[in-house]
Amino acid sequence: MKDIVYVGLGYIGLPSAVVAANSGFNVLGVDVDLNIVSSVNDGKTHISEPDLNEALQESLDSGRLRASVCPDLADVFVVVVPTPFDSEMMPDISLVKAATKAVIPFLKEGDLFIIESTCPVGTTEKIAELIFSERPELEKELSIAYCPERVLPGNILFELIHNDRVIGGLTPKASAHAKQFYLEFVTGEIYLANARTAELCKLAENSFRDVGIAFANELSIISHDAGIDIWELINLANRHPRVNILNPGCGVGGHCIAVDPWFLISTNREQAQLIKTARIRNDVKSDWCIQQAKIAIDEFDQVSLGRPLRVACMGLAFKPDVDDLRQSPALKIGTAIAKIEGIDTLMVEPNVESIPDFILTESNEAYELADIVIWLVDHSDFRALKKDPSKAEIDFCGMRAGDCQ
Numbered sequence: 001m002k003d004i005v006y007v008g009l010g011y012i013g014l015p016s017a018v019v020a021a022n023s024g025f026n027v028l029g030v031d032v033d034l035n036i037v038s039s040v041n042d043g044k045t046h047i048s049e050p051d052l053n054e055a056l057q058e059s060l061d062s063g064r065l066r067a068s069v070c071p072d073l074a075d076v077f078v079v080v081v082p083t084p085f086d087s088e089m090m091p092d093i094s095l096v097k098a099a100t101k102a103v104i105p106f107l108k109e110g111d112l113f114i115i116e117s118t119c120p121v122g123t124t125e126k127i128a129e130l131i132f133s134e135r136p137e138l139e140k141e142l143s144i145a146y147c148p149e150r151v152l153p154g155n156i157l158f159e160l161i162h163n164d165r166v167i168g169g170l171t172p173k174a175s176a177h178a179k180q181f182y183l184e185f186v187t188g189e190i191y192l193a194n195a196r197t198a199e200l201c202k203l204a205e206n207s208f209r210d211v212g213i214a215f216a217n218e219l220s221i222i223s224h225d226a227g228i229d230i231w232e233l234i235n236l237a238n239r240h241p242r243v244n245i246l247n248p249g250c251g252v253g254g255h256c257i258a259v260d261p262w263f264l265i266s267t268n269r270e271q272a273q274l275i276k277t278a279r280i281r282n283d284v285k286s287d288w289c290i291q292q293a294k295i296a297i298d299e300f301d302q303v304s305l306g307r308p309l310r311v312a313c314m315g316l317a318f319k320p321d322v323d324d325l326r327q328s329p330a331l332k333i334g335t336a337i338a339k340i341e342g343i344d345t346l347m348v349e350p351n352v353e354s355i356p357d358f359i360l361t362e363s364n365e366a367y368e369l370a371d372i373v374i375w376l377v378d379h380s381d382f383r384a385l386k387k388d389p390s391k392a393e394i395d396f397c398g399m400r401a402g403d404c405q
């Protein structure tokens with residue numbers, strides 16, 4: 001196994017291709033987006049991820065990575081394209097199908113075909129049917145496996161290598177083949193299962209996180225109404241040896257936890273009641289934050305200011321220290337606040353250069369100018385901002401946690 005094709009050069013595919021290249025494989029990264037292909041070949045990353053620029057440069061310098069819009073012959077094909085949901089919240093695997101169709105002509109006997117995209121249960125079997133309907137001669141000789149990604153944005157290069165992995169082959173032989181591939185660069189444990197178990201495992205992991213965060217978010221509203229500091233409460237409750245309440249925030253966003261539970265809910269309408277409620281409660285938390293911000297703005301003595309009230313929305317990404325705005329509850333809240341008439345909104349996101357429709361303000365400047373500071377995401381960059389007691393602050397993310405103690 002020397003030549004690898006990664007299909008999809010996004011947040012997961014590009015770092016994966018780089019790690020494989022720097023582990024000694026010859027890697028072709030394929031993407032439908034010509035701009036991404038060009039920038040990768042020029043050594044520029046289109047995503048913000050620590051150390052990725054240097055790692056990309058290393059793989060280009062060694063001649064082991066190149067990008068293209070067209071696949072080629074290889075020993076291993078890895079599909080890492082998006083799997084969104086549609087308007088009915090049903091999983092949309094059309095991009096996985098499209099990526100598969102693009103590589104079908106290049107598959108040959110003895111190859112390994114892996115899906116890493118997060119998928120609803122049964123997808124690997126469907127994709128195998130698609131492949132074998134066009135290439136029936138490969139049915140006995142192509143290894144097909146599902147291996148979900150569980151990396152944390154911001155720590156992807158480390159976790160790609162060190163995390164444990166679950167591999168679900170369509171046959172035991174395919175599982176073993178895939179394990180052999182990952183062992184070339186993964187130092188975490190590798191667990192083998194069947195494909196359906198591996199698919200559900202990924203969905204279970206993210207649904208578990210969503211349910212845990214929903215509990216924390218609901219508790220934060222209950223605490224607020226009771227006049228109790230949620231951060232102090234969680235700190236105390238977690239002293240119980242068997243309790244580990246997660247951190248609340250302004251909702252749940254991103255491409256995974258806010259999306260993947262729907263893959264279970266939409267296909268298990270009767271059974272997935274708790275998972276569905278958690279998903280809805282996490283969305284409700286964002287609406288509650290908008291309401292709280294509006295109350296604070298209404299109650300502020302704006303008349304004595306003699307100018308429009310200035311409100312700073314601190315952090316717009318979906319989680320701390322990333323540039324990813326997908327499904328971001330902070331961006332949703334900031335957008336709603338920016339629509340309030342008669343106030344000046346200062347939008348702050350230190351991890352991105354620009355956001356369509358908004359002018360971004362630098363963190364220090366926004367904090368100094370603002371009358372009301374709304375902490376939406378606890379980015380590390382914000383930690384340096386010393387608290388000014390003259391500011392009204394609303395903390396939805398624990399930026400000021402501990403100040404009450």
Ligand SMILES: NC(=O)c1ccc[n+]([C@@H]2O[C@H](COP(=O)([O-])OP(=O)(O)OC[C@H]3O[C@@H](n4cnc5c(N)ncnc54)[C@H](O)[C@@H]3O)[C@@H](O)[C@H]2O)c1
Pocket residue numbers: 007008009010011012013030031032033036080081082083095098099102116117118119149150151152153255256
């Ligand atoms: N981002 C994460 O933190 C994360 C973590 C674990 C799993 N995942 C899963 O990994 C998968 C990929 O996610 P991502 O965040 O890397 O997505 P992304 O949107 O960042 O990147 C996907 C890339 O695939 C390309 N693409 C789309 N269709 C294509 C096709 N037919 N052929 C070639 N390229 C194509 C897009 O142009 C894009 O560059 C998803 O299923 C996601 O759920 C993501």
